[in-house]
Amino acid sequence: MSEEKLPTRAENYSEWYNQVVLRAEMADYAPVRGCMVVRPYGWSLWENIQGSLDRRFKATGHTNAAFPLLIPMSFLQKEKEHVEGFSPELAVVTHGGGSELEEPLVVRPTSETIIGYMYSKWVKSYRDLPILINQWGNVVRWEMRTRLFLRTLEFYWQEGHTAHATAEEAEEETRKILDIYTKFAVDDGAVPVIQGRKSETEKFAGAVRSYAIEAMMGDTRALQSATSHNLGQNFAKAFDIRYLDPNNELQYAWTTSWGLSTRFVGAIIMTHGDDQGLILPPKLAPIQVVIIPIYKNDEEQSKVMETVERVKRELSAFRIHVDDRPGFTPGFKYNEWELRGIPLRIEIGPKDVEKGTVAFARRDRPGKAGKSFVQQTNLSGQVAEMLIDIHASLFSRALAFRNANIFEPRTYDELKEIVQGGWAFSWWCGNKDCEAKIKEDTKATTRCIPLEQPGGTGRCIVCGEPANEKAYIARSY
RNA sequence: CGGGGCGUGGCGCAGUCCGGCUAGCGCGCUUGCAUGGGGUGCAAGAGGUCGGAGGUUCAAAUCCUCUCGCCCCGACCA
Numbered sequence: 359m360s361e362e363k364l365p366t367r368a369e370n371y372s373e374w375y376n377q378v379v380l381r382a383e384m385a386d387y388a389p390v391r392g393c394m395v396v397r398p399y400g401w402s403l404w405e406n407i408q409g410s411l412d413r414r415f416k417a418t419g420h421t422n423a424a425f426p427l428l429i430p431m432s433f434l435q436k437e438k439e440h441v442e443g444f445s446p447e448l449a450v451v452t453h454g455g456g457s458e459l460e461e462p463l464v465v466r467p468t469s470e471t472i473i474g475y476m477y478s479k480w481v482k483s484y485r486d487l488p489i490l491i492n493q494w495g496n497v498v499r500w501e502m503r504t505r506l507f508l509r510t511l512e513f514y515w516q517e518g519h520t521a522h523a524t525a526e527e528a529e530e531e532t533r534k535i536l537d538i539y540t541k542f543a544v545d546d547g548a549v550p551v552i553q554g555r556k557s558e559t560e561k562f563a564g565a566v567r568s569y570a571i572e573a574m575m576g577d578t579r580a581l582q583s584a585t586s587h588n589l590g591q592n593f594a595k596a597f598d599i600r601y602l603d604p605n606n607e608l609q610y611a612w613t614t615s616w617g618l619s620t621r622f623v624g625a626i627i628m629t630h631g632d633d634q635g636l637i638l639p640p641k642l643a644p645i646q647v648v649i650i651p652i653y654k655n656d657e658e659q660s661k662v663m664e665t666v667e668r669v670k671r672e673l674s675a676f677r678i679h680v681d682d683r684p685g686f687t688p689g690f691k692y693n694e695w696e697l698r699g700i701p702l703r704i705e706i707g708p709k710d711v712e713k714g715t716v717a718f719a720r721r722d723r724p725g726k727a728g729k730s731f732v733q734q735t736n737l738s739g740q741v742a743e744m745l746i747d748i749h750a751s752l753f754s755r756a757l758a759f760r761n762a763n764i765f766e767p768r769t770y771d772e773l774k775e776i777v778q779g780g781w782a783f784s785w786w787c788g789n790k791d792c793e794a795k796i797k798e799d800t801k802a803t804t805r806c807i808p809l810e811q812p813g814g815t816g817r818c819i820v821c822g823e824p825a826n827e828k829a830y831i832a833r834s835y
Numbered sequence: 836c837g838g839g840g841c842g843u844g845g846c847g848c849a850g851u852c853c854g855g856c857u858a859g860c861g862c863g864c865u866u867g868c869a870u871g872g873g874g875u876g877c878a879a880g881a882g883g884u885c886g887g888a889g890g891u892u893c894a895a896a897u898c899c900u901c902u903c904g905c906c907c908c909g910a911c912c913a
Contacts (some may be wrong), residue, residue, distance in 0.1 A: 363874095389904095391904085392903075443912095446911065446912095446913090447911070447912070463893075497913090499911095499912070499913080500911095501911070501913095502836090502909095502910075502911055502912085503907095503909090503910095503911085509913075513913070515913070562913095572866065572913095581913095582912095582913065583913090585913070599905090616913085617913070619913050620913090621913050627889085650872095654870075654871045655871090658871095685870095685871095686871090686874095686875095687870080687871055687872095687873080687875055688871065688872060688873070689872085689873035689874055689875085690873085690874050690875080691874090692872095692873050692874080693874050694874080696873095706871070707871095707872055708872090709872075710872095717872080725873085790907075822912080835912095835913095
């Protein structure tokens with residue numbers, strides 16, 4: 359950790375973000391342009407994200423499998439919109455084993471095609487449906503401009519791919535997953551999100567309908583945090599996924615796909631972080647509680663460490679770390695663990711040993727405001743309560759921030775003003791041209807048409823034509 | 836791909852315009868002593884073919900030519 363001061367978010371948000379990621383040791387730049395190394399601390403956070411989602415998927419009947427990294431180029435070309443959407447950003451393997459390949463292989467940018475191919479082999483009867491498979495893996499998209507976690511050439515994610523007998527079932531699945539993502543974001547990440555439908559121009563290449571959860575970052579820009587797509591029969595037709603129904607009639611299946619990526623790590627950082635650095639939500643934090651022993655000689659050390667060891671055992675239900683590195687002052691350690699976002703710090707020094715107390719310092723309230731001295735009795739219960747409270751306060755703070763930065767423009771000029779530093783929520787006729795005009799004028803895009811609508815009708819904020827839905831419009835990552 | 840910037844110990848930089856001692860500085864690292872309840876102090880060390888190739892010159896981090904790479908801003912996106 360070289361420089362002592364982090365740039366503040368107000369000074370330079372994107373520099374703040376980069377430095378937090380690097381200095382908290384979440385990730386580092388790899389020797390390949392646009393690629394990152396996820397360091398142990400960042401990966402540990404990702405593993406907790408994985409664990410939570412994986413349990414939720416399995417609880418709803420999904421199972422995991424693994425499909426190849428390399429996909430024949432011709433597969434991508436089978437679905438028209440899909441190939442148009444992805445071909446500009448494909449990494450293509452043309453040589454293998456020293457000779458040129460007969461058919462180039464693409465490094466998967468997403469796996470609808472190769473999974474569709476396999477599903478066509480596996481699905482023969484309505485009894486084979488539904489197929490509910492998820493895959494944890496990595497994909498490559500040759501992005502032009504990259505940011506650690508938010509957009510890298512290679513990223514890690516889960517991609518679920520399901521096939522169903524009816525359109526209704528596929529839609530139900532798509533929405534069920536959207537709910538899972540939402541619950542995960544809110545209950546585990548403390549990240550408030552808005553569920554919505556993507557516009558035609560923003561939807562996934564090859565989907566009939568795309569849904570997403572959108573979150574507001576600390577600079578008010580929007581981040582699409584997960585998506586769930588109803589693919590209709592597009593891929594079933596492209597890959598011939600057909601089954602015989604109970605009436606012995608041949609039918610195309612209906613498929614879905616859905617994903618959440620390491621980008622969510624970026625969402626956590628930018629939703630909760632403050633000028634001291636990261637603030638990790640307690641349920642996902644790799645370390646929930648850090649204990650800092652304080653002493654100045656051997657005698658004090660042995661007394662303090664005795665208490666520290668006892669407290670550590672008592673808190674074994676939590677992810678806990680004792681920072682007993684010699685040669686670092688307590689103050690240095692406080693700052694370092696604050697930068698790294700540990701939700702709760704416990705300080706134990708000679709005075710605490712005497713009085714039978716420990717000091718709590720909650721990360722969501724830096725400085726003296728977050729400090730309290732508590733008795734050493736029932737520490738486990740006190741910590742549990744504190745972590746719940748931190749989660750709740752992180753969520754409500756983020757929600758309040760988001761609500762304070764959403765505005766309803768009355769005119770197009772107002773909209774242009776709003777999206778410079780917030781989200782606009784306004785009537786939109788659904789026309790692509792209006793969307794394009796907004797983007798052209800402001801760089802903001804329609805983030806989603808929220809599932810929760812106010813009802814009634816209005817006039818499109820751009821063209822003034824009748825509109826029956828409202829949309830969120832914002833600049834996004 | 837268009838525009839801008841930068842490559843000098845692990846990291847951040849100075850030195851380059853105007854060629855010339857042994858290539859400096861801060862942080863980090865190692866060792867020792869002190870310190871230890873909010874970014875500790877002192878001392879001694881280790882560590883560099885100046886992105887690469889070619890050229891000019893008595894002499895190149897510095898000038899010339901070519902080249903490679905990275906970062907930032909736009910078009911594309913989880």
